[in-house]
Amino acid sequence: MLGYSVYLNQPIDEQLERMKRYRDHGFRRIFTSLHIPEENSATYRERLSELGLWAKKNKMHVTADIAADSLGALRLSLNKASQLKDIGIRALRLDDGFDEKSAVALSNQMAIVLNASTLTPQSLAAMLREGMIASQVTACHNFYPRPETGLSRQAFRRSNAWFKEAGLSVAAFFPGDQNCRGPLFKGLPTLEDHRHYSPFAAFVDLLHESVDDLILGDPDMSSQVLEQFIAWDKGVILLHAHPEIQDKKLLKTLSTVQTNRPDEARDCVRSYESRMLHLVDTPILPNHHHRPRPTGSITIDNQCYGRYQGEIQISKHDLAADEKVNRVGRIISKDLPLLQYISGGTKFQIVWESKCTNK
Known part of the structure; x- marks a missing residue:
C-alpha cells in the first residue's frame, strides 16, 4: 500500500489540499506521529480526531506512531481498541514503553505495527507463542x-527476510x-542509498525489495515527481532529462512514449520504436562532438552506423565516445537509478527539464 505522512504540528486544514492530492493519486495509507510535547496534548488530540474523521470519510488507513507516555496525554x-478505531486510527505503531504482552493483546483487536529496528527474532517468536x-x-x-545513518541494503534485506518468514508484512519510508x-531538511529515507534518489526512484527500488507498505516520510514531493507516480499507474516510467541539443522537433520526438526492446541489452536501453517506426528523420549526420557517454546519456545512432541509423538509446553505464553515435541529452542524476528497472518490454518516456546544456 502506498502512503504519505501527515504531521500534527501543523493544523489539518492547512494540509487538506495536499492530503486530497495524494488521495486522488492512489495513496491509501496515512502515517502520523503522536510523539507530542506535553503542553500541546489537547491540540494534538483535536488534530488527530480531525485527521481520523477525514480518513474514515475518505476510506484511508491511518497508522499512528506512538510511545506509551503519549497515550495518557x-x-x-x-x-479500548474500539475507541482508537472510532477516531479513525486503523493501526498503532508501538514505540518506546510498550511490552510484549501489550503487543500480543492489541494484535487480537486491531492491526499493529512493530518497530523493525528494535524487534528481534527472539522477541517475535515469544510474542507469536503467546498468541500474537x-x-x-x-x-x-x-x-x-x-x-x-540510514540502513544498509544488506541489513535491510536480512531483517526483511525473517519478518516475511514469520508472516509479517514490511513497511519502509522513501x-x-x-x-x-x-530540523535537518535532508530527507527521511529508510535506506541511506535513497538519500539522493528522487522520491519515485526510491519508491520503485523499495517495490523491488518486496516492501508491502511504502510511505513518503517527508511532508511533500514535487508535482514533477507526482507525475511519475501517475505515469507508473499507466505502465510508463518517466525519466527527467537535460537536453544537449536545440532541435525542438527532435526533442519532441524523443519525448514520445517508447519501449525497451524485449531482448534487453546489457549496456543500454534500446528504443523499439525508434527504428521499427522510424521515429527520427534521416539522414542523421554526425554531430562531430564525439564525447564519452556517461550513465544516462541519451543518444541517436547517426548515418555512419548504417542500418542502425536512428536508433535511440540510453546508456546504463559509462560508455566510450563513438563517432557513429550522437549524444543529445542526459537523464538527471536523481532518476539514474530507474534505468536498472527498465527491463525488456518496459515503456518509458523522456521529460525534458531545462534548456540546452552541453556539459
Missing part, C-alpha cells in the same frame, strides 16, 4: 533524518523532494 487506552496474530502485524522500519521535514 492524549487520553487514549490500549484496552502475525497477519495483523507489520514490521515498520524507521526513517533516518541524519545523513549517513524521502520527499519538497518541504522536507526539519
